[in-house]
Amino acid sequence: MxxxxxxxxxxxxxxxxxxxxxxxxxxxxxxxxxxxxxxxxxxxxxxxxxxxxxxxxxxxxxxxxxxxxxxxxxxxxxxxxxxxxxxxxxxxxxxxxxxxxxxxxxxxxxxxxxxxxxxxxxxxxxxxxxxxxxxxxxxxxxxxxxxxxxxxxxGELTRAPASTNPVVAAVMVRLAKIEPGQVVLDPCCGAGTLLVTAGQMADPGVLLGGDLRDRWAMASQENLAARRVPGLALMADATMLPLPDASVDRVVANLPFGKRIGSHADNQRLYPLMLRELRRVLRPKGRAVLLTEDKRLFTQSVQRTHGLRVVKEIEFTRPGAHPSAYVVTSRRSGR
Ligand SMILES: C[S@@+](CC[C@H](N)C(=O)[O-])C[C@H]1O[C@@H](n2cnc3c(N)ncnc32)[C@H](O)[C@@H]1O
CATH class of the missing domain: 3.30.2130.30 (VC0802-like)
Incomplete structure (x- = not known):
């Protein structure tokens, strides 16, 4: 809950x-x-x-x-x-x-x-x-x-250059519908705003973060510790997660938009590979809430990932930015 x-x-x-x-x-x-x-x-x-x-x-x-x-x-x-x-x-x-x-x-x-x-x-x-x-x-x-x-x-958190707006993070965690004891992953955790928010708003059994850059994994770990939220953040590539198949219940992530972090060309490689990896680690009734502004690429990549589908989109428009949070489920699960 x-x-x-x-x-x-x-x-x-x-x-x-x-x-x-x-x-x-x-x-x-x-x-x-x-x-x-x-x-x-x-x-x-x-x-x-x-x-x-x-x-x-x-x-x-x-x-x-x-x-x-x-x-x-x-x-x-x-x-x-x-x-x-x-x-x-x-x-x-x-x-x-x-x-x-x-x-x-x-x-x-x-x-x-x-x-x-x-x-x-x-x-x-x-x-x-x-x-x-x-x-x-x-x-x-x-x-x-x-x-x-x-x-x-x-609580103030140490921020990464593209840290998630805390209110957006709260809406994303709510959309994730995390149940007590579940395994929750942010594979692009940056400074860990979503991890901390998930730990504060829900009762996950295991809270895991990964970021390609060690610096941000460490910032996440520090933010988790500062807010006394139990969790673990490590350096990891979202396209090759060090996790077994069907081991994660919920994913929340603010993806690189391809503007300040990465590029559209980087995302053309990242999104399909990451989505395939999320499908692998998600349990059959798994749910992911993913934020991006590279929307067409994202939705096309989901359509091309067998077994995943978008069930909801919430747009967070503000001056100069209009990212959407997409709720993605495995095709076998209900809403
Ligand atoms: C938009 S930021 C995340 C912001 C974060 N939610 C926060 O609030 O601080 C995207 C993050 O994805 C990371 N990233 C980019 N490519 C990645 C990959 N292949 N695997 C894991 N992390 C990656 C970047 O280093 C960056 O920290």
């Missing part, structure tokens, strides 16, 4: 205090439905607007409940009336502990007047390096809450 909600660490905010506020939860397109579903399970949330990259929510309850949701990256107070919102006795800002440290992003002419007002009227401390509130603009003024940023809640 996958635990869609996790145990969030909250620093700099009283997560147990009841607050009532209008909040913007920003995520990646492709994750909005999952965010919506998790919010529906919380009695304190009423979704008032849906955007391609998030939801506006009227929240009433402790922030800890909200913080446990993995499908949003940032949480901001919607400042439709700045003075009313920042000073509201039961608003989200009132749950911040200690003097409010803040910065104001370039939000137009009002930037400096706003900064001075927050210092003079409310005693906030302007600190662009160590802030709990970031005043920004997103279809109106918002106040992003630093303690609710995803890496602050679930």
């Amino acid at each position: 996958t635990h869609t909600r996790g145990t969030a660490v909250l620093r700099g905010v009283d997560g147990d205090r009841d607050v009532t506020d209008r909040l913007l939860l920003r995520t990646v397109p492709g994750a909005v439905d999952y965010l919506f579903e998790d919010l529906r399970a919380l009695p304190g949330a009423v979704v008032v607007a849906r955007r391609p990259d998030g939801l506006v929510v009227d929240w009433s309850g402790p922030l800890r409940e909200l913080a446990s949701i993995r499908y949003f990256a940032t949480c901001a107070v919607v400042l439709d009336d700045v003075d009313a919102r920042v000073s509201a006795p039961g608003g989200a800002v009132s749950a911040l502990t200690g003097p409010v440290r803040f910065r104001v992003a370039p939000v137009g002419e009002e930037r400096w007047e706003l900064r001075d007002r927050l210092v003079e009227k409310y005693g906030w401390v302007n600190d662009s390096g160590d802030w709990a509130v970031n005043i920004d603009h997103d279809q109106g003024l918002i106040a992003e809450l630093g303690p609710l940023f995803y890496p602050r809640r679930f």
Whole structure:
């Protein structure tokens, strides 16, 4: 079973205090439905607007409940009336502990007047390096809450150049439907975002990572250790895995897209060989969730790999990138 909600660490905010506020939860397109579903399970949330990259929510309850949701990256107070919102006795800002440290992003002419007002009227401390509130603009003024940023809640990881977005990783792990005790593999693990997320959201029996480059296998191992997730990452080639036939239940991987990592020509060799290898190591009811932007090559390679098929695609479009996560199963298994 996958635990869609996790145990969030909250620093700099009283997560147990009841607050009532209008909040913007920003995520990646492709994750909005999952965010919506998790919010529906919380009695304190009423979704008032849906955007391609998030939801506006009227929240009433402790922030800890909200913080446990993995499908949003940032949480901001919607400042439709700045003075009313920042000073509201039961608003989200009132749950911040200690003097409010803040910065104001370039939000137009009002930037400096706003900064001075927050210092003079409310005693906030302007600190662009160590802030709990970031005043920004997103279809109106918002106040992003630093303690609710995803890496602050679930732990910062050492990143590889093409590390997986953590919200995308959470959706992929959910799509993988990992059951307790299963063997889970990421054959292109990079710095291990997917491995750590799988270990946190599910209860795999064995968690394995492989990367062609020793450096990234080691980074994965360090990230697993730092988050106290039991797992093993080794240098290995995804086209020649040191694993027996039918030994893996679930695969999650962010493949080289052929842009920043590798090239389309590299992928023309890698994808067919890797898919054949995944078919070999996957158990009959195995399932793989694979992220790529080299989509046509990927889907053609799956079609040409006897015994595998794509059963679902989720696109995570954002500026400059539009990768998809493909759920691939063995033809013998059901959805
Ligand atoms: C997109 S990155 C993975 C990012 C990773 N999920 C993370 O969050 O850090 C792709 C990784 O695949 C690795 N790779 C490329 N070809 C490979 C192969 N044949 N076998 C194993 N790993 C490979 C690269 O070294 C790179 O670390």
